[in-house]
Amino acid sequence: MCRDCGCSLGPAAQRAPLAAAPSVPGRTETIEVITAILGENDRVAAHNREHFDQHGVLALNLMSSPGAGKTSLLEATIRALDGRLKVAVIEGDLATENDADRIRACGVPAVQITTGNACHLDAQMVHDALQRVPLADLDVLFIENVGNLVCPASFDLGQHRNVTLLSVPEGDDKPAKYPVMFRAADLSLITKTDLLAYITEFKLERAHAALRQIGFQGETIELSHRGGDGFAAWLAWLGREVAAQRERTARGETARPSIQPEGAAAHAAGHGPVR
């Protein structure tokens, strides 16, 4: 079983030998290409982003380990907004409608994607789910990715911003252990800060230092979904991003998360780093 995401693939130590080339080849030819391996996913993601922009909807991709408090944060956010922003949620899990049911209980539309054994959402899954999302009636679409600190970071869904959650019980060194995921964030939320009084091993300054060490250059908010200054700061960030998305839409522009896997393609083609 995969150590990272619980799927059926074996650990690297048990890797199978590669397929052998045929022993009697015909005429061969070598073609040099520079193509993003996930180019097809990126194409569908761009298409999703067009859907969001057509309707002026801000799309946010929420990523964290399982149990970091994504769904609790969304429940509290929807209740605090009290209809001031029109929200819908796409929920990604391996199984069950539990999270979508929790969101619907808050009075907003939710579509559950059950991925089976897949450890991440991809652009096509989100595109399929969008058929059931009332985009014309929305300000914000939250896409709650599968709880996993590895795989979701590699797949563009068409979102405008990535938000990662690091919860206090997980430990302050999580960014150092999962650098790719935490670096991909535009906003990093340190959640469950109401537990700081009990989990004294967690030091906020160490969490901030770990984020800096992996090259995270976005904003960080410390919060508890039970309320307080941090939660208010999160709502304010959300309000600013919704306003920014409306302005972009009016100008016919779009936005992408600051770190994108396709940045790699630009590097290889000799361009500067993508920001």
Next chain:
Amino acid sequence: MHELSVCQALIGQVERVARENGAHSVVAITIAVGPLSGVEAGLLEHAYPVAAAGTLAEHATLTIETVPVRVRCRRCGAETGAQPNRLVCGSCDDWQVDVIAGEEMLLTRVEIETEPAPVH
């Protein structure tokens, strides 16, 4: 399992390139993968035969070139190597750096067979 998804996407790209060039089959594939892409070379190798089965690339070898992480410092301008979880300038230790390599997940080379292998 996201390396399998990545391999399936890879085979899709390889088959497209192969068809565009009139390939009968694919002999070899080379990809470039950086540690910041979020995929693991060993797991890609493991997933590859599963994704390639029944495609033009069924018998193709897969070569994975690992691209080391490099950063450029915004303060002192130095270009240095770095660890994925320590993206700081190797010269002055500042954390305000731009990643200039190590995020790659690219198909770089496809070797194709344009005529069928002789019957024997």
